[in-house]
Amino acid sequence: MKLVFAGTPEVAVPALDALLASGRHEVAAVVTRPDAPAGRGRRLVASPVAERAEEAGIEVLKPVRPRDPEFLERLKEIGPDCCPVVAYGALLPKAALDIPARGWVNLHFSLLPAWRGAAPVQHAIMAGDEITGASTFLIEEGLDSGPVYGTVTEEIRPTDTSGDLLTRLAFAGSGLLAATMDGIEDGTLKAVPQPAEGVSLAPKVTVEDARVDFTAPALRVDRVVRGCTPAPGAWTTFRGERLKIVQAAPVPERTDLAPGQLAVGKNNVYVGTGSYAVELLWVQAQGKKPMRAADWARGVRIAAGESVGA
Numbered sequence: 054m055k056l057v058f059a060g061t062p063e064v065a066v067p068a069l070d071a072l073l074a075s076g077r078h079e080v081a082a083v084v085t086r087p088d089a090p091a092g093r094g095r096r097l098v099a100s101p102v103a104e105r106a107e108e109a110g111i112e113v114l115k116p117v118r119p120r121d122p123e124f125l126e127r128l129k130e131i132g133p134d135c136c137p138v139v140a141y142g143a144l145l146p147k148a149a150l151d152i153p154a155r156g157w158v159n160l161h162f163s164l165l166p167a168w169r170g171a172a173p174v175q176h177a178i179m180a181g182d183e184i185t186g187a188s189t190f191l192i193e194e195g196l197d198s199g200p201v202y203g204t205v206t207e208e209i210r211p212t213d214t215s216g217d218l219l220t221r222l223a224f225a226g227s228g229l230l231a232a233t234m235d236g237i238e239d240g241t242l243k244a245v246p247q248p249a250e251g252v253s254l255a256p257k258v259t260v261e262d263a264r265v266d267f268t269a270p271a272l273r274v275d276r277v278v279r280g281c282t283p284a285p286g287a288w289t290t291f292r293g294e295r296l297k298i299v300q301a302a303p304v305p306e307r308t309d310l311a312p313g314q315l316a317v318g319k320n321n322v323y324v325g326t327g328s329y330a331v332e333l334l335w336v337q338a339q340g341k342k343p344m345r346a347a348d349w350a351r352g353v354r355i356a357a358g359e360s361v362g363a
Contacts, residue, residue: 054134054155054238057114059084063101064223065139068160071227072137073109078234081131082112084119086142120146128152135237137230138192139223147194155237157192160230162222163255164188164204166247169197170255174222175215177255179280181272185209185218187226189233191244196254200244202233212302214282258285265289267313267362270328271303289313289362291338291353296361299335299343313360315350322346324361 056078058069072080083106088097099107106113112131116124125148135155138145150157163173165188170176177185186206193199205225209218236242263281265274265288278287278301287298310316310325317323322333333346338353 054078054234055132056080056234057082057084057128057131057133057136057153058102058106058138059136059141059145059157060102060139061086061100061142062140064219065102065141066105067223067227068137068139068230069102069105071231072234075231075234078238080109080111081133082114084114084116084124084128084136084141087115087117119143119149125149125152135234137234139226139230145192150192150194158189158202158230158233158237159192159197159199160226161188161190161197162186162219162226164206165190165197165201166250166252168253168255171257173255174219175255175258175280176253177280178209178213178215178218179276181276183209185222187222187229189226189229190247198247200246202236202242202244203229205229212279214279216283260285260288263287265298265362267324268327271305271326271331272328274326274331275301275303286337291359291361294339296339297337297343298333299337301331301333304330304332311360313362315355315359315361317347317350317355320347322350322355 056072058072058080060069072078083102085100085102088099091098103113114124114127129152133153136153136157138157138159145157164186168176184206186204188204189202191199207222207225233242258281263285265277278298281287288295289298290296304323307323307330310323310330312325312327314325323330324333335343336346336349337343338349
């Protein structure tokens with residue numbers, strides 16, 4: 054088939070690579086979000102997908118909005134049979150959805166109908182799910198509601214951050230997307246409607262969502278820290294300033310601390326929760342680089358009885 058691939062961040066690059074390597078389909082063009090400011094200089098930088106496409110000598114389309122007439126006209130000229138999508142980052146209008154004869158097929162990082170929305174991996178970790186995966190489905194105008202072509206499953210490990218899990222799913226999902234394209238092309242794969250039961254939503258995780266509530270149980274604190282790492286980053290406050298929690302670990306044997314109360318050992322920093330303590334392993338103070346929590350504690354000289362999150 055002739056394909057136009059739509060995707061933007063680094064997590065979409067493995068799927069583009071898999072389609073380029075398949076040898077069975079032609080990736081005629083790539084659709085991605087416009088260049089965005091990045092770094093201290095805030096200079097405009099192309100998306101990872103755009104950079105990869107340019108390396109491969111593929112035409113790159115960067116519409117400000119996918120409904121832009123110039124973009125729709127160019128898509129019609131290319132005439133794709135199918136448009137595979139991975140984390141493109143913009144809603145596709147019906148005028149765009151109608152162009153490829155076999156539709157737009159999205160690789161979504163959950164086992165649909167669970168965790169429809171922008172942040173399925175973060176929500177799966179924060180909810181304490183033990184299994185997740187990726188799904189390919191035919192895009193409709195609803196939110197991740199289209200019929201499903203295929204799935205792969207992935208175990209959520211006890212120490213997984215959303216970054217860890219998303220990286221594994223990006224590579225597992227790339228094979229699923231390539232196989233889905235093959236099955237659509239040869240007619241062996243049919244999309245199956247999603248069940249009405251088991252629907253859950255995964256909206257974008259905001260900075261406020263990432264604020265750690267130390268009155269919650271330790272397992273909840275651990276899940277929020279892991280689910281919000283690397284973005285938007287779990288945080289609390291200390292002496293009135295924001296403190297990012299980069300890595301933490303539950304310590305079930307430590308039950309003597311009140312929620313938010315800090316205890317500092319020679320090489321350890323503990324904080325109380327609604328159940329047992331968690332150990333802060335890596336933190337990032339406002340305006341500083343990430344550092345070991347023990348080094349941070351020595352630098353700020355935590356007094357007896359001080360707490361975070363007050």
